[in-house]
Amino acid sequence: MTRYAPIRSCLAGLLAMALALAPAVVGAQGLDLSLPDLGDPSSGVLPPSEEARIGQEMMREIRGEVDLITDPSINAYVRDLGERIAVASDMPATEFRFFVVDDPRINAFAMPGGYVGVHSGLITAARDESELGAVIAHELSHVTQRHIARRVAAAQQTSLRTAALVLAGLLIGSQNPQAGMAAATTGMASGIDSQLAYSRDHEREADRVGMRILSSAQLDPMGMPEFFQVLMDDNRYRSQPPPFLSTHPLTQARIADARAMADELKPERVFESPDFAYVRARLAVLVADNPDQARNIFQARVESEATPGDRYGLATALVRSGDPARATTIFEGLDEARGEHEMLYLGLAEAALAENRVDDALGRINAGLSLFPDSVGLQVTRIDALLREDRARKALALTRNLTHEHPEAPGIWELHARVASAAADPAESALAMAHYYAVQGDLRAGLSQLRRVDPASASASQRSRANALRDRWESRLTPPG
Numbered sequence: 001m002t003r004y005a006p007i008r009s010c011l012a013g014l015l016a017m018a019l020a021l022a023p024a025v026v027g028a029q030g031l032d033l034s035l036p037d038l039g040d041p042s043s044g045v046l047p048p049s050e051e052a053r054i055g056q057e058m059m060r061e062i063r064g065e066v067d068l069i070t071d072p073s074i075n076a077y078v079r080d081l082g083e084r085i086a087v088a089s090d091m092p093a094t095e096f097r098f099f100v101v102d103d104p105r106i107n108a109f110a111m112p113g114g115y116v117g118v119h120s121g122l123i124t125a126a127r128d129e130s131e132l133g134a135v136i137a138h139e140l141s142h143v144t145q146r147h148i149a150r151r152v153a154a155a156q157q158t159s160l161r162t163a164a165l166v167l168a169g170l171l172i173g174s175q176n177p178q179a180g181m182a183a184a185t186t187g188m189a190s191g192i193d194s195q196l197a198y199s200r201d202h203e204r205e206a207d208r209v210g211m212r213i214l215s216s217a218q219l220d221p222m223g224m225p226e227f228f229q230v231l232m233d234d235n236r237y238r239s240q241p242p243p244f245l246s247t248h249p250l251t252q253a254r255i256a257d258a259r260a261m262a263d264e265l266k267p268e269r270v271f272e273s274p275d276f277a278y279v280r281a282r283l284a285v286l287v288a289d290n291p292d293q294a295r296n297i298f299q300a301r302v303e304s305e306a307t308p309g310d311r312y313g314l315a316t317a318l319v320r321s322g323d324p325a326r327a328t329t330i331f332e333g334l335d336e337a338r339g340e341h342e343m344l345y346l347g348l349a350e351a352a353l354a355e356n357r358v359d360d361a362l363g364r365i366n367a368g369l370s371l372f373p374d375s376v377g378l379q380v381t382r383i384d385a386l387l388r389e390d391r392a393r394k395a396l397a398l399t400r401n402l403t404h405e406h407p408e409a410p411g412i413w414e415l416h417a418r419v420a421s422a423a424a425d426p427a428e429s430a431l432a433m434a435h436y437y438a439v440q441g442d443l444r445a446g447l448s449q450l451r452r453v454d455p456a457s458a459s460a461s462q463r464s465r466a467n468a469l470r471d472r473w474e475s476r477l478t479p480p481g
Contacts, residue, residue: 055113060441073377088216130223281313291321427458
């Protein structure tokens with residue numbers, strides 16, 4: 001079985017649903033493969049409720065088959081940036097879910113239901129926050145304008161086989177363009193592969209809407225054409241184009257149009273968070289083949305230019321390659337030169353933990369949290385420090401608070417389960433793992449975890465929670481009628 005076989009299996013059910021909504025029509029002149037007029041975004045034949053169901057199913061498969069970045073600070077940054085951009089869109093920010101894929105290729109993709117995936121390679125390739133935000137805004141626009149629903153709508157003018165190929169290529173190709181193209185081109189009639197990429201009209205609409213969103217979010221809309229140009233220039237030296245270009249075709253004319261619009265839309269004030277440089281460098285260290293390689297790369301950059309991001313990357317790599325004392329000096333120098341920042345407190349705490357100076361680490365964390373109380377990275381690191389001191393009950397109270405603040409984050413539920421186990425609370429651990437699977441769309445696995453809750457040892461509250469979750473999830477799994 002290939003790595004993407006479960007995704008293809010999932011697609012079979014989704015295709016049946018899509019085709020039930022859009023009966024196949026084959027005209028006397030053959031297949032009409034043209035996309036429908038754009039019209040109003042609400043005109044897509046796929047109802048929002050069905051889009052959400054497709055997105056949940058696809059997210060469940062992706063989480064099971066693709067490596068995701070689990071670092072709390074990186075995920076929190078991408079989520080916060082995504083929500084900042086989403087607030088400026090026509091859809092509530094709560095309808096979007098952002099996640100980071102551990103993949104060096106430059107890509108981002110949107111799925112039905114508001115799920116937006118960002119490759120680690122996109123974050124490290126972007127030169128500033130506006131360029132990264134531009135791609136996120138572009139993908140959000142594909143969701144708000146319901147382009148995916150319209151592409152499913154186009155399938156109603158094709159045969160069953162053609163519709164299957166197009167939709168499979170769309171969903172598989174969003175994560176693995178090579179697999180998507182293979183699924184789409186096997187036995188495909190001439191011209192069908194053009195539907196795997198967004199249409200030119202869809203792309204231009206996403207450009208226009210995305211740049212308006214960027215401007216409203218006080219990011220520089222010029223980030224979109226600038227990053228597109230980076231992709232075009234980089235593509236000249238590659239045997240294969242970046243995955244983003246496979247599903248989002250670019251031309252110089254399109255880039256020129258985007259530049260002209262960006263000139264008109266630039267806000268009076270552009271605000272780019274200082275977080276970007278630190279997060280980009282931290283991610284580059286985490287995805288490097290090994291800490292020594294990352295240390296050598298950032299050491300060379302520091303000797304050449306010594307930007308704050310490069311200095312932060314070098315310090316982070318030093319922590320992981322066994323030289324936390326030197327890392328501490330660099331972090332403290334950044335703090336003195338650039339001002340207090342939650343990522344610097346995090347780096348100092350991690351350096352202290354690397355030398356097993358737990359009290360010092362907790363001091364750094366508490367100082368950071370006094371200034372940045374919402375920092376997920378600092379909160380998670382505090383929990384790790386408490387576990388080292390065998391203070392699992394205290395850590396458990398903190399992870400319980402985190403699950404209330406971030407109920408859709410599977411990593412937080414997994415952490416809560418691990419801490420509950422360390423605190424000798426098996427019922428709470430089982431409940432946490434049930435949530436872990438449920439937020440990823442796997443309700444059956446969640447129900448299996450609920451069966452681990454022993455009524456004899458669980459508290460009344462835990463038994464009540466388990467029963468309520470069981471009733472809710474079983475009703476969602478029961479077909480209507």
